[in-house]
Amino acid sequence: MDLFRRLTIITIISFLIAVFFPCLLCSCTTADGVYYVTGRQREAVPVEEVAVYTEAPQNYEVIGIVTASSEIEFSRQSSLTRAIEELKIQAATIGANGVLISGTNTSTSGMVHVGYGIFTDISNIDVSGQAIYVY
Numbered sequence: 001m002d003l004f005r006r007l008t009i010i011t012i013i014s015f016l017i018a019v020f021f022p023c024l025l026c027s028c029t030t031a032d033g034v035y036y037v038t039g040r041q042r043e044a045v046p047v048e049e050v051a052v053y054t055e056a057p058q059n060y061e062v063i064g065i066v067t068a069s070s071e072i073e074f075s076r077q078s079s080l081t082r083a084i085e086e087l088k089i090q091a092a093t094i095g096a097n098g099v100l101i102s103g104t105n106t107s108t109s110g111m112v113h114v115g116y117g118i119f120t121d122i123s124n125i126d127v128s129g130q131a132i133y134v135y
Contacts, residue, residue, distance in 0.1 A: 031068050031069065031070035031079075031082040031083050031085065031086035032068065032069060032086065033066060033067055033068030033069070033083075033086040033087060033089065033090045034066070034067055034068075034090065035064050035065065035066045035067075035090040035091070035093060035094050035131060036064050036065045036066075037063065037064040037094055038062060038063070038064050038065060039061060039062050039063045039064060040061070040063065041063060041064070041094050041095055042063065042094070042095025042096070042133060043095050044092055044093055044094070044095055045092050045095055045096070045097055046092065047085075047088050047089055047092045049092070049097050050088040050091050050092050050096060050097055050098060050099060051097065051098045051099075051134070052084060052087075052088065052098070052099050052101065053098055053099065053100045053101065053132075054100075054101050056100055057098065057100075057132075057134050059134065059135040060098065060100075060132040060133060060134045060135065061132065061133045061135070062130050062131070062132055063091075063094050063095060063096045063130075063131045063132060063133055064091075064094050064096070064130070064131040065128065065129075065130060065131065066087045066090040066091050066096075066099060066128070066129055066130070066131045067087075067090075067126065067127070067128045067129075068083040068084070068086035068087045068090065068126070068127050068128075069083060069086075069124045069125065069126045069127075070082040070083040070086065070124065070125050071122065071123065071124055072106070072123040072124065072125055076106075076125065079124075079125045080104065080125050080127070083104075083125050083126070083127040084099075084101075084127060086127075087099045087101075087127055087129055090131065091129075091131035091132075094131055095133065096131035096132055096133055097132075097133055097134055098131075098132045098133070098134045099129045099130070099131060099132065100129050100130045100132050101127065101128075101129040102128050102129050102130060103127070103128050103129075104125060104126065104127050104128075105125070105126045105127075106123060106124070106125055106126075107123065107124050107126060108122065108123050108124075
């Protein structure tokens with residue numbers, strides 16, 4: 001094989017690695033969260049029983065504050081969905097049957113060099129809310 005053909009093959013392989021490696025990294029992202037009990041903690045409930053509210057329901061009690069963060073991968077919506085699911089998990093842990101969303105924020109936590117002078121942002125969606133018990 002001549003030198004030109006060898007360099008072309010190496011260039012193509014390097015380009016494919018530079019393009020698909022970030023996709024591989026992003027496909028492994030997860031959400032993580034934390035809760036803070038500020039009221040009366042209850043017995044844990046199944047996550048499926050936790051409802052999400054953007055407006056306060058009629059009768060409820062605040063059990064705590066929940067926060068979650070998820071890396072943005074292919075779409076902002078899928079990352080937001082993952083973060084909200086994490087909020088529900090945190091709320092269920094402290095016995096809440098609802099989460100009242102109080103805010104969302106997009107933040108950048110740095111950059112990753114993927115090769116050949118190509119950089120990509122590491123962006124997160126942060127979601128916070130109140131873990132509530134709805135009567």
